[in-house]
Amino acid sequence: MKRQKIKYPYEFDPEKRRVARHYTRAKIINRVASNFLVPIIFFTIILATGFSAYLRDFSLESGGFLYIQLYAIIFFILLTLVEFPLDFYSTYVYDRKYRLSNQTLKGWSRDFFKGLGLSYAFGLAMITFLYYILAATPYWWIVASIATVLFAVFISYISPVILLPIFYKLEPYRDRKQKKRLIEMCKRAGVPDVKNILVMRESEKSSRPNALFSGLGNTKRIILFDNLISQFTAAEVETVVSHEVGHYVHKDNIKFTIIEAVRTFPAFFIISLVLLGSIGLFGITGMADIANFPLFMLAFEVIEIIIMPLVNAYSRKIEIAADIFSLRHSSRPEAQVSTEKRLADLSLSDDSPHPLVEFLLYTHPAPRKRIEYAKEWRKYRKK
Ligand SMILES: [Zn+2]
Numbered sequence: 001m002k003r004q005k006i007k008y009p010y011e012f013d014p015e016k017r018r019v020a021r022h023y024t025r026a027k028i029i030n031r032v033a034s035n036f037l038v039p040i041i042f043f044t045i046i047l048a049t050g051f052s053a054y055l056r057d058f059s060l061e062s063g064g065f066l067y068i069q070l071y072a073i074i075f076f077i078l079l080t081l082v083e084f085p086l087d088f089y090s091t092y093v094y095d096r097k098y099r100l101s102n103q104t105l106k107g108w109s110r111d112f113f114k115g116l117g118l119s120y121a122f123g124l125a126m127i128t129f130l131y132y133i134l135a136a137t138p139y140w141w142i143v144a145s146i147a148t149v150l151f152a153v154f155i156s157y158i159s160p161v162i163l164l165p166i167f168y169k170l171e172p173y174r175d176r177k178q179k180k181r182l183i184e185m186c187k188r189a190g191v192p193d194v195k196n197i198l199v200m201r202e203s204e205k206s207s208r209p210n211a212l213f214s215g216l217g218n219t220k221r222i223i224l225f226d227n228l229i230s231q232f233t234a235a236e237v238e239t240v241v242s243h244e245v246g247h248y249v250h251k252d253n254i255k256f257t258i259i260e261a262v263r264t265f266p267a268f269f270i271i272s273l274v275l276l277g278s279i280g281l282f283g284i285t286g287m288a289d290i291a292n293f294p295l296f297m298l299a300f301e302v303i304e305i306i307i308m309p310l311v312n313a314y315s316r317k318i319e320i321a322a323d324i325f326s327l328r329h330s331s332r333p334e335a336q337v338s339t340e341k342r343l344a345d346l347s348l349s350d351d352s353p354h355p356l357v358e359f360l361l362y363t364h365p366a367p368r369k370r371i372e373y374a375k376e377w378r379k380y381r382k383k
Pocket of ligand 1: 244
């Protein structure tokens with residue numbers, strides 16, 4: 001991957017800014033509909049019409065001792081069918097229209113079914129475990145919370161090593177000069193043992209640039225999207241990587257694990273009260289009755305929506321801290337401003353969304369704010 005002539009410092013493209021506003025707005029509406037509205041309506045209908053109780057009876061008759069798994073598979077298939085149109089439109093039709101995605105229908109379908117396979121496998125394991133502990137103890141919510149936190153840790157540990165390669169080709173980074181430069185930067189930033197830098201072939205799927213810093217101990221690695229290498233200058237790549245190193249040095253993954261724990265315990269406790277109160281309604285016969293699963297999901301979803309702005313606010317705080325870390329440790333802080341502008345144009349993100357939208361949904365501060373922050377930092381530093 002040879003770097004072509006890259007314009008530096010990068011300035012916003014006014015046409016891209018205009019398109020980005022349209023794109024982001026439609027994407028947000030789509031996200032709210034597909035992540036919250038559609039599932040909530042689906043869970044409510046399936047519960048309130050008594051279909052869930054009917055499905056339980058059917059599963060008991062046809063599935064024998066595997067009736068929970070049979071119920072779960074039918075439930076997941078129905079949910080997949082309901083979510084499919086929006087999902088397909090958003091990730092295939094819409095992203096292709098804006099040239100963010102260059103996947104063929106075949107490539108898209110392959111990823112879709114791989115993702116589906118994984119979520120069905122994890123979902124089945126989760127339901128089996130959940131209804132086992134629901135039947136076993138009234139303190140199931142404590143067991144479920146501990147299991148959820150452990151599972152989150154497990155996923156963050158295996159995802160770069162096992163899950164990522166299911167979807168992406170990873171290859172060693174061959175640019176020796178830049179590799180040396182990035183490893184030196186890690187050393188300066190206080191992470192001396194990074195040896196592995198990998199390149200992820202995102203360009204086969206989309207034009208999105210990004211970088212990840214992942215793993216612990218021997219699996220510690222930097223993963224660069226090939227789009228980042230091909231479209232950003234060496235100094236810009238360094239700012240992106242040092243931001244990720246910032247997350248690592250600040251132990252942000254541990255902080256998020258703690259947040260996960262703090263939100264999971266009360267959430268499951270509330271759900272346990274909801275499930276207890278539902279016995280006798282909608283054909284539900286007890287705590288461990290699989291017919292209450294839509295209610296479980298509904299309560300979970302509603303709690304998630306209530307907690308989300310708080311978690312996002314915390315995430316934005318962590319992101320600014322990583323930006324400041326990057327300003328301190330990359331060799332050219334002015335590259336950060338250029339990087340933010342280039343990133344926003346390439347991924348068509350709105351640089352200054354409505355404050356309410358940012359407050360509710362943004363895990364990262366709006367690009368305009370990050371740019372202002374970097375500029376402020378430079379001014380302050382020059383004094
Ligand atoms: Zn970040």
